[in-house]
Amino acid sequence: MYVSRGAGTRASAAVLGAALLIAGCSSSSGDGEGKENDSAGAGITQQPKATNPFWVNPDSNAAQQVATYEKAGKKTQAEQIRKIAEQPTGEWIGVENPEQEARGFTEAAEKADRTALLVLYNIPHRDCGQYSQGGAADGNAYRAWIDGVAKGIGDRSATVILEPDAVLHLVDGCTGDEFHEERYALLTEAVAKLTALKNTEVYLDAGNVGWGHPDQIFEPLQRAGIEKADGFSVNVSNFYSTQDSITYGKELSSKVGDKPFVIDTSRNGDGPYTGGNADERWCNPPGRALGETPTTKTADPLVDAYLWVKRPGESDGECKGGPKAGEWWAGYALKLAKASK
Secondary structure: OOOOOOOOOOOEEEOOOEEEEOOOOOOOOOOOOOOOOOOOOOOOOOOOOOOOOOOOOOOOOHHHHHHHHHHHOHHHHHHHHHHHHHOOEEEEOOOOOHHHHHHHHHHHHHHOOOOOEEEEOOOOEHHHHOOOOOOOOHHHHHHHHHHHHHHHHHHEEEEEEEOOOOOOHHHHHOOOHHHHHHHHHHHHHHHHHHHOOOOOOEEEEOOOOOOOOOOHOOOHHOOOOOOOOEEEOOOOOOOOHHHHHHHHOOOOOOOOOOOOOEOOOOOOOOOOOOOHHHHOOOOOOOOOOOOOOEEEEOOOOOOEEEEOOOOOOEEEHHHHHHHHOOEEHHHHHHHHHHHHO
């Protein structure tokens, strides 16, 4: 199963205050619902730290859309999108300015007394030619990129989701055999580099319920450095239910030293889509809903957090009428929000 992310496809960053370099602020939603580049007035604030310690970006795509709808007098739509804008979502670090972006996000989070949620998705040969194909040019470029991210984070608080699908694609045949040893080395080095930071937690991605069985991935996770990581992530950018993800994660945890894990609940409110073409059930599927809001108060002690790793309302790719991977899609965002409980 291929899951499109869109890292690196979004527009260049804009500055929030003096320090924050924002990635992902597109000026068009892909469906005619343009948004402003100024979210001032949207009134986006942080969630209670005790249950949701992650930083809410007050200038996110969703926040900008709220401001646009309110300015246009579309109060109903604004309140729906506010369901997304008021929750912390992953900041996918871009290719060009990793140090500046990581510093900007973590400084803004520190100022708000919160933890930045960062997603690193730049492994060479990523996504196997799908909508988010690409990644770093080679191993040395990737190492330099990771060094930039680490320098940008410094001693500030960050939770890092490391390379969605990178281990999975070593298992399912998507990534060519000739790249395996390098990928294991790059992931192991990245885990070591990032966990050496004073206040950074690292979760190595471990796929999702729908692709296979924990028996197929636990040894590759070990080779990729899970022992030194703080845990692993499941269901990134996918739609499998929280309960099914807990079952999958607990079985996998038992095979990798009882490591804890986090679950992406951003769009799993109605579970996976079962209609249409099986190859594209992951790509902008209809009828989905927002899942549990981000929190560290979860249903199982092995689950460190429910997170919105995928940014709800950003396209999976150019399927079902969507814009490019990672671009804001107001129409889809509204459907996710309206369907949520």
